[in-house]
Amino acid sequence: MEACRLKATDIACRRGERLLFRGLSLDLAPGAALQIAGPNGTGKSSLIRILAGLLRPFAGDVERSGAIGLLDERPALDGDLSLARALAFWNAIDGGEGAALYRLGLDGLLDVPVRYLSTGQRKRAALARLIGQRAPVWLLDEPLNGLDREATGTCAELVADHCATGGIAVIASHQHFDLPGLAELALADFTA
Amino acid sequence: MSALLAILKRDLGVLLPGGRRGGSLLPLLFFLAVAMLYPFAVGPDPQMLARTGGGVIWVAALLASILPLDRLLAADVERGFFDQWSLRGISEEAVVSIRLIAHWLSFGPPLMLAAIPAAALLGIDGPTLRTVELGLLAGTPGLAAIGIIISALTVGLRGGAALSGLMLIPLAVPLLVFGAGSLSTGGEGGIALTGAISLLLVAIAPFAGGAAIRAAREG
Numbered sequence: 001m002e003a004c005r006l007k008a009t010d011i012a013c014r015r016g017e018r019l020l021f022r023g024l025s026l027d028l029a030p031g032a033a034l035q036i037a038g039p040n041g042t043g044k045s046s047l048i049r050i051l052a053g054l055l056r057p058f059a060g061d062v063e064r065s066g067a068i069g070l071l072d073e074r075p076a077l078d079g080d081l082s083l084a085r086a087l088a089f090w091n092a093i094d095g096g097e098g099a100a101l102y103r104l105g106l107d108g109l110l111d112v113p114v115r116y117l118s119t120g121q122r123k124r125a126a127l128a129r130l131i132g133q134r135a136p137v138w139l140l141d142e143p144l145n146g147l148d149r150e151a152t153g154t155c156a157e158l159v160a161d162h163c164a165t166g167g168i169a170v171i172a173s174h175q176h177f178d179l180p181g182l183a184e185l186a187l188a189d190f191t192a
Numbered sequence: 193m194s195a196l197l198a199i200l201k202r203d204l205g206v207l208l209p210g211g212r213r214g215g216s217l218l219p220l221l222f223f224l225a226v227a228m229l230y231p232f233a234v235g236p237d238p239q240m241l242a243r244t245g246g247g248v249i250w251v252a253a254l255l256a257s258i259l260p261l262d263r264l265l266a267a268d269v270e271r272g273f274f275d276q277w278s279l280r281g282i283s284e285e286a287v288v289s290i291r292l293i294a295h296w297l298s299f300g301p302p303l304m305l306a307a308i309p310a311a312a313l314l315g316i317d318g319p320t321l322r323t324v325e326l327g328l329l330a331g332t333p334g335l336a337a338i339g340i341i342i343s344a345l346t347v348g349l350r351g352g353a354a355l356s357g358l359m360l361i362p363l364a365v366p367l368l369v370f371g372a373g374s375l376s377t378g379g380e381g382g383i384a385l386t387g388a389i390s391l392l393l394v395a396i397a398p399f400a401g402g403a404a405i406r407a408a409r410e411g
Contacts, residue, residue, distance in 0.1 A: 054275055054409055068279045074272030078202075092198035093280060133280075 004030055004066025004136035006051060006168050011060030012192070013046045019192035020046060022059065026185065030136070030166040033159060035177050038187030044172035045072070047187065048141045051170060066168070069135030071143055075126035079115035083125055086114050087132065096132035103154060104128055119146035127155065138162055138169040144177070153178070195282055196290060203294035207260070209302055219256040220302050226252035227310035238315050245314030246324050246375040252310070253303050253328060254364050257335040260299055261360070262353035264343040265291065265405065274405055284402035292340045292397055300332035323375055323383070330383050331371040334390030337397035338363045344401035348408040 005028065012022035020043030028034060036044050049055040051062060052070050077086040083106065091097055101107050104124040109117065117125060123146045130138065138159070144152050156178045159169045163181075171177055209216045230248050231241055265288075268274055277287055304325055311321040342359045346352030366389050374382025 052275075052279060054278065056410065070275060070279055072272065072275075074270070074275075076272040076276045079271075089198060089202055090276075093195040093282075095194075135279075 002066055002136055004166070004168055005064070006066075006137055006170070007063040008051060008057075009060050009062075011047075011050060011057040011062065013043050013050060013055075014058040015043070015046060019058070021187055021190035022192045024060075024185075024187075024190045028168045028170070030168060031163050032183070033163045033169040033171070033179055033181060034183045034185055035179075036170065036172040036185050036187055037174060039174065042187040042191065044174075044187060045141050048072070048139050048170065048172050052139050064137065066137050067133070067135035068137045068139060069130045069133045070139045070141070071126050071130045072141040073145070075114070075122050075129070077114045077122070077125055077129065080113060082111045082113055083117065084110040087125065087128060090129050091132050094133045096134055100131045100158070101128055103158070105151065105154075120148055120151060123147055124151055127158065131158065136167045138167060140169065140171045140173075142173055143171060144173055144175045195280070196286060199277075199282070199287060200290045200294065203291055204297065207294045207298040209298065211298070216260065216298055217302075219259040219299050220306050222259060223252045223256040223303055223306050224310060224313075226255070227313045230314065241315045242317060242320070245311065245316040246320055247372045248314060249307055249310055249316075249324055250327070250331075250368055250372040250375075253307075253332065254335065254361075254368055256303060257299055257332070257339055257364075258357040258360055260295065261339045261343050261356040264295060264339065265401070266343065266347045266352060269347050269405060269408065275409070284405045285398040288340060288344065288401035288405070289398040292336055292394065292401075295340060296333050296336035300328070300336060303332060304328050320375060323379055326383050327371040327374050327386055330387035330390055331367045332390075334367045334386070334393045335360075335364060337390070337393035338367075340397045341393075341400045341404070344404035344408075347405060 007027045009025050011024050013020045026034065036047055038044055046055060050057045052068050053062065053064065078089070104127055106124055106128055109121060114122065114125065143155055147155060159171070160179055163169055205211055207216060209220065227249065234240065274284060274287065278284065307324055307328060311324065338360055342356045346356055349355065367386055370382045370385040370389065374386065
């Protein structure tokens, strides 16, 4: 896996007129996993988008090396295509192949149009897309939403494998994430 | 490069007539319906139809180009495609350029084909039809570019479709003036000006559209 690093210095986030958090710094080296915890509305998703570079921080800056993989509530898969073809679109862009489909329990769903998949199945499909991207930095926004108990375990294993091979994972979730060596950052500590 | 080809393939699969989006033949049928209705409304006087028919084709083409604008870019923004492309280093400008090509292919050439039966319905003669076809060839890329810019600007709005139509009409007036104007002056100058406006719009569209999509992301 290519070298990666994710470093944020003294960032603040403002949405509309509200300052959600400020003075937040983090520095993640290869193999690090960090859970961002906090109640609804504290800015977990905004922090993920700032780390991804999709949102400009109100103050501070973010340094990132290595490709970023993002998993959020939107799977970015075409609803009217079969799961196999929807994933094939991203594989053509990422140059990957359909990895981990069996592990995610998607192998039986390949010819089902994405719009017929359940919330949890769609989340698993998005995870398959993320794995196929082979990006060293994973930013996961509520990855467990909609997943059943078994898939929750699989998701934690996948993240553990990713970190074991030198990847970085940032998980924004209010749910417990079962991962050895997972650091926790309580966003409430940085509330403005 | 292969990533851009994959995106172009997906766009064509969605937008071309018979594509996944469904209803991509609608602009074409709408265009023919206008050409068919016009003689009913103004009466079957062949001279009058032949004199005004070219202009009717232009107005019908302009209105037909509004129909595909609904969710031309908004759907992909909402489903997170643009975020994922951006993370992979594929710029919004590149994606918008590709969407512009696919959008033009989905309605420009089909309208030019449909102009032939429309000309027959309106009793337009051969030379005039030639001027109309050349004018459409020069003008439809400009209409597509305006459409792309507007759909990028209305990405975050509810009910953006109706607004898109209203916004496109005034912006398309120069194309209509020179495109349809080429019919009365018999040609070349008007078509050349239409082509020039189109080229300018096509050159601006990716940058304007890309900037609009990035601005919507910050909102």
